[in-house]
Amino acid sequence: MANRPPKEKITVSVNKGNYAYLKRPHVNASGLIDVLVKKYRDGEIDL
């Protein structure tokens, strides 16, 4: 299996309400943001 390239750490800020949402046990925050960013890059999400 090929090694994944190292990730780059940055700090961002989110609204407190959304922060609470991302902290819910059933929410995979990392995976969710990954999907959202990918969809944005692919043009599936307009802001």
Next chain:
Amino acid sequence: MVCVVLSSCMGKFQQTSINLRPDQMDYMKDESINTSELIRKLVDQYVDGGSDTSGLELKLSELCARRDELDMERQHIEEQIEQTRNAIEAEERKEEAIAEVGGTLMAKTHERFGSYAPSQLMGSQAFTRWATENDVTTSELRDKYQEYRAALGDA
């Protein structure tokens, strides 16, 4: 993959540390995108919008992957069960064959001295004692036992 680690409070915002994949970072830089703002907007829209199913799709894909993983594990366990059952049956058949060939004394002798080399039987006090306990001479027991092992293919 993106990982989020929560850190500190800042006004109406909450700061998070994010580990972004390098290609995503490159994309942000190339497009001169404010990463923090983009992620905030994406999360805002997702949480407030309510119509985006990204989270549910992600959950579904995770559940499917977990189900596939469990299916594979179950299949592996079924194979192990089958192998273990076969091993038990093989052992039982072997025990039956041993009993059929030499009777109880040979079976017990094999149980005790099966790991002995033929040359070790010659000088073994334990073997001599075992012969005496069973009312046979050492040489007689040794000869019968050698034949028995030969019959089993162990000699």
